[in-house]
Amino acid sequence: MKKVYLDYAATTPVDKRVVKASEPFYTENFGNTMSLHSFGQEAKFYLDQSRQTLADLINAEPNELVFTGSATESNNTALKGCALRERSESKGKKNHIIISSIEHPCVVESAKWLKRQGFEITKLPVDEFGLVNPEDVKKAITEKTILVSVMHASNEIGTIEPIAEIGKICRQAGVYFHTDAVQSFGKIPIDVKRDNIDLLTASSHKMYGPKGIALLYIRDGVKIEPILHGGGQENGLRSSTVNVAAIVGFAKAADICKKEMSKEAKRLSKLRDKAIKNILKIKGAKLNGHPKKRLPNNINVSFPYIEGESLIIQLDMHGIACSTGSACSSIKLEPSYVLLAIGLKPEEAHGSLRISLGRFTTEKEINYLLKVLPKITKQLMAMSPFKNNEN
Ligand SMILES: Cc1ncc(COP(=O)(O)O)c(C=O)c1O
Structure with a gap:
């Protein structure tokens, strides 16, 4: 049949070109990026190179990307990390998060968890096509607002949200803007600088890369509380031994998407x-x-x-x-x-x-x-x- x-x-299936690019990193260049010897330093070189390739796809700086294990983890980190840090820094004055009503469950459930920790959550409505009205974002922002999270494109109905307008409103209001770009990354152009995006989630397995690797773009200057604590990898924002083979594959996948x-x-x-x-x-x-x-x-x-x-x-x-x-x-x-x-x-x-x-x-x-x-x-x-x- x-x-x-x-x-x-x-x-998505992993593109054969991606498999080929990551293969040596399982058997030959398998070092731990935190090791000082040549195995570790070689792995670190390819990690840095991959970070640059992925940053280029969204016009970010390489030091602004944090590798995570999944988009679910990136979205959890964006919402919880910003919320907890800002509430603490503002001594409790800021405690409000805004999301749209069509976000992926990992955003919705993170917001629900934050509600249980005492945060206020606003869910924005969408129109008949699934579009968030930027004016609704403007109206929902208060002096307590920490973060607005509106996805770039819906995983269910494919609608592309007006993230540039929303980003502008958030930047003017001094509020962080996070977008879940899992379905759009590598498919349509994204420019984090032009669109005033402070945090962005993307995942490798939706764009012909391997599973188990994703990223969170965190604009330089955005303060965030890590969710995982440990060896201090990824600038202390995501402790865990770095999965270089998967990251090299993710970068190769991004490179192919960019060209095609x-x-x-x-x-x-x-x-x-x-x-x-x-x-x-x-x-x-x-x-x-x-x-x-x-x-x-x-x-x-x-x-x-x-x-x-x-x-x-x-x-x-x-x-x-x-x-x-x-x-x-x-x-x-x-x-x-x-x-x-x-x-x-x-x-x-x-x-x-x-x-x-x-x-x-x-x-x-x-x-x-x-x-x-x-x-x-x-x-x-x-x-x-x-x-x-x-x-
Ligand atoms: C828009 C969006 N966000 C987040 C996720 C979560 O991705 P994962 O299950 O790979 O962590 C998905 C997966 O379908 C998605 O489509």
């Missing part, structure tokens, strides 16, 4: 638009997210009377791997809070499908999806008990 992977927003970005964005946007145009011909299908301000690789659609999970299983039986828009909690299936935040009814949110394209997606694969999907949705709609209830 044909196998078609269309879940690049969940994770504009061509690849055009190619994927074309495939995405072809797919959207044809999927919307399916009866009742509705596009979620912004029609234009959208990641080149994201498609999110809802179908009436269909359970997203059934759709995923049926597609998988045809060799196609996609994702639902719903977040699965361990015991019950809950509709995605992101889709509810953009105004979908719970039953609409349940019937959603996220298709995310990537470097190895071909037109042939999209044609196959477009052949299979209408048949499956037709069958599932015909079988739907919800539909029968309405008749």
Whole structure:
């Protein structure tokens, strides 16, 4: 059976060029960057080189990047690290964090944890396309505000947020601005200086690099409390022996993305638009997210009377791997809070499908999806008990 992977927003395969670049760092250049001998110093040289490559992709300085083990860790560090440090430095006067209502769970849960530690949390609404209104950010900032965290692009609906406007507002108000750029890093241009970004999260495994490595950009001058304490690696901000092989791979992945970005964005946007145009011909299908301000690789659609999970299983039986828009909690299936935040009814949110394209997606694969999907949705709609209830 044909196998078609269309879940690049969940994770990506490691590019073979990345595997080749990192291989020697497992067996030959395996030194500990903190060691004074030549093994350690050689590893340190490649660590510094990789830091430079990654910093270049977002117009940051290399000393402003901290390597972490995951985007979850970076986001936790950004929110908790800033919040705890600023509350302490202001002797408790500052205690307010602002996030959007469509952030990834690792931001939402970090904010919830901070609430339990006595911080005030504001969740900003989004419009029907998932856009945060910068004016709402302005209105929500008070003299107690420490940090605003608004993602660059949504992992579910692909909407690209107005981070430049939000960054400007935050800088003028003297408030830190963090953006979770996990889904946009390496796909669309980012400039931390131009856009007044103080902290930014990016992850290797969403851009054809290895898993277990991510970064947090922390603008020079931003004060942050470390979450991990120990040997003092990464300027004391993230103690742990540095994973050089993964970092070299991450940097190689960034280098490839940088070189191929504009061509690849055009190619994927074309495939995405072809797919959207044809999927919307399916009866009742509705596009979620912004029609234009959208990641080149994201498609999110809802179908009436269909359970997203059934759709995923049926597609998988045809060799196609996609994702639902719903977040699965361990015991019950809950509709995605992101889709509810953009105004979908719970039953609409349940019937959603996220298709995310990537470097190895071909037109042939999209044609196959477009052949299979209408048949499956037709069958599932015909079988739907919800539909029968309405008749
Ligand atoms: C926008 C966004 N933020 C954070 C994460 C968390 O990444 P990880 O699970 O690799 O830590 C993801 C992963 O899907 C994501 O899409």
